[in-house]
Amino acid sequence: MIEVRDLHKTLGNQEVLCGVDLQVEKGQTIVVIGRSGSGKSVLLKHFIGLLKPTRGEVLVEGQPIAGLPERKLGEIRKKVGILFQSGALFDSMNVEGNLAFPLWEAGLRNKKEIADRVAEALEMVDLAGEQKKMPEDLSGGMRKRVGLARTIVSRPACILYDEPTTGLDPINSDSINHLIRRLQKRLQVTSVVVTHDMKTAFHTADQIAYLHEGRIYFYGDAKGLQDSQDPVVQDFIMGRSGDSD
Amino acid sequence: MLRGQSRSGILGSARLMFRTLGRIALSFIQYLGELALLVAETVQAMFVAHIRWRLFLRQVVEMGFRSQLVVVVTGGFTGAVFAAQTYFQFHRIGMESAVGAVVSVSMFRELGPVLTGLMVAGRVGAAIAAEIGTMKVTEQIDALRALGVHQIDYLVVPRVLAMMFSMPMLVAECVALAIWCGYLVGTQVLGISKAYYIHQMITFTGTRDIKMALTKGFVFAILIVFVSCHQGLNTKNGAVGVGRAPTEAVVISSLAILIVNFFLSFALNIFYPAG
Numbered sequence: 001m002i003e004v005r006d007l008h009k010t011l012g013n014q015e016v017l018c019g020v021d022l023q024v025e026k027g028q029t030i031v032v033i034g035r036s037g038s039g040k041s042v043l044l045k046h047f048i049g050l051l052k053p054t055r056g057e058v059l060v061e062g063q064p065i066a067g068l069p070e071r072k073l074g075e076i077r078k079k080v081g082i083l084f085q086s087g088a089l090f091d092s093m094n095v096e097g098n099l100a101f102p103l104w105e106a107g108l109r110n111k112k113e114i115a116d117r118v119a120e121a122l123e124m125v126d127l128a129g130e131q132k133k134m135p136e137d138l139s140g141g142m143r144k145r146v147g148l149a150r151t152i153v154s155r156p157a158c159i160l161y162d163e164p165t166t167g168l169d170p171i172n173s174d175s176i177n178h179l180i181r182r183l184q185k186r187l188q189v190t191s192v193v194v195t196h197d198m199k200t201a202f203h204t205a206d207q208i209a210y211l212h213e214g215r216i217y218f219y220g221d222a223k224g225l226q227d228s229q230d231p232v233v234q235d236f237i238m239g240r241s242g243d244s245d
Numbered sequence: 246m247l248r249g250q251s252r253s254g255i256l257g258s259a260r261l262m263f264r265t266l267g268r269i270a271l272s273f274i275q276y277l278g279e280l281a282l283l284v285a286e287t288v289q290a291m292f293v294a295h296i297r298w299r300l301f302l303r304q305v306v307e308m309g310f311r312s313q314l315v316v317v318v319t320g321g322f323t324g325a326v327f328a329a330q331t332y333f334q335f336h337r338i339g340m341e342s343a344v345g346a347v348v349s350v351s352m353f354r355e356l357g358p359v360l361t362g363l364m365v366a367g368r369v370g371a372a373i374a375a376e377i378g379t380m381k382v383t384e385q386i387d388a389l390r391a392l393g394v395h396q397i398d399y400l401v402v403p404r405v406l407a408m409m410f411s412m413p414m415l416v417a418e419c420v421a422l423a424i425w426c427g428y429l430v431g432t433q434v435l436g437i438s439k440a441y442y443i444h445q446m447i448t449f450t451g452t453r454d455i456k457m458a459l460t461k462g463f464v465f466a467i468l469i470v471f472v473s474c475h476q477g478l479n480t481k482n483g484a485v486g487v488g489r490a491p492t493e494a495v496v497i498s499s500l501a502i503l504i505v506n507f508f509l510s511f512a513l514n515i516f517y518p519a520g
Contacts, residue, residue, distance in 0.1 A: 074393040088388035102392045
């Protein structure tokens with residue numbers, strides 16, 4: 001579904017990604033883990049063409065997207081939805097407006113159908129009946145759920161999650177983790193989850209990729225990650241900084 | 246030895262000065278290039294993408310309709326004080342009947358468009374930069390793009406069209422209020438004959454002056470909207486950047502209006518010569 005080959009990205013003077021190779025198969029859930037600032041979100045944004053690589057290739061369903069102009073990326077982006085770290089809700093619109101927006105932009109004009117699709121998406125994220133609330137009236141967890149509902153309302157084939165549990169309390173995080181898993185089963189979508197939350201990684205992943213110093217340092221399933229004897233991997237899983245008091 | 250040291254010091258200072266000037270010139274050229282690209286992308290979007298008329302109407306209300314108060318007050322008081330000052334000077338040489346003509350021609354050809362431009366740059370330009378800048382730093386623009394919507398089509402095109410539509414009307418409103426208030430002050434307060442005032446004003450004001458005012462309004466609209474959209478779209482560094490974007494939009498738009506107005510006055514005088 002999505003493939004990156006020898007992906008390099010330099011931001012300012014810093015080379016954030018230095019030769020990432022990754023393949024996401026259809027229906028699979030890959031979790032990309034790594035320390036804050038390791039380039040996970042940068043990698044994710046390449047999957048949908050929000051960032052252009054300095055070097056390397058990004059293929060979505062076999063089609064290279066790195067060199068495509070912004071206008072031609074529209075069709076690709078309809079197949080791949082993304083949940084942003086902050087939810088990125090349009091603050092000039094209420095929840096219903098936010099969810100109806102992608103449907104309206106896709107050319108749907110039947111108000112009843114739009115309302116039904118919005119209600120269905122909200123029900124999937126356990127926010128049924130919250131259509132009239134404005135983004136400022138929502139908690140952090142609710143914003144992420146509405147953001148997720150906006151992503152799934154247009155039924156994409158692949159969903160990208162950028163730090164879905166960052167900034168949430170443990171109960172809300174657990175709830176989002178279950179939601180991701182439930183959506184995978186219900187919608188049969190391909191998913192890429194970027195996180196540094198190991199609970200999210202172990203709960204949602206079919207495969208885990210550990211991004212370290214701009215490269216995929218480890219790739220394998222959750223058991224393989226836990227069993228790894230590599231000290232770099234173990235330090236990350238156990239949350240050991242190596243600093244002392 | 247000392248002479249050699251002072252010579253190398255002067256050379257070092259000159260090098261630093263040229264380097265600084267070069268850097269300023271390069272960043273100015275880069276800024277103009279970015280602005281030109283934004284204009285080109287917007288013009289392209291107007292032809293290849295569908296126009297969102299609902300957003301256009303919303304922006305007309307926001308930019309045009311809601312700017313009326315500030316424009317009317319500016320025009321009214323400027324016209325009134327301009328009539329009074331002109332009268333104080335002309336009265337000494339017995340030419341007070343020419344006050345109407347001076348107020349009218351000056352407001353149409355210079356003051357009306359420039360003052361409206363400056364007021365709209367302050368009100369609308371700042372709002373555009375702040376709104377788009379906030380959307381940029383909160384990833385709302387990325388969200389738009391991720392949903393397959395081009396940011397220029399959605400954010401820039403409706404604002405550009407709304408500004409081009411609204412500004413000439415705001416200029417007309419400003420000038421009309423200025424002339425009316427000048428007339429009131431001139432005839433009711435300062436005692437100029439109504440018949441002379443109107444006669445002189447009509448004699449010296451022609452359609453060329455109206456065309457000049459509207460053309461300037463249109464050009465200033467383009468300046469304000471592109472400068473402000475560019476500032477918004479290039480906002481960085483979170484809240485600090487969002488705070489800086491409107492300030493820079495207003496400063497750059499205002500300076501651009503004043504500078505462009507000088508050259509525009511000479512250029513338009515060829516097509517619409519002063520009567």
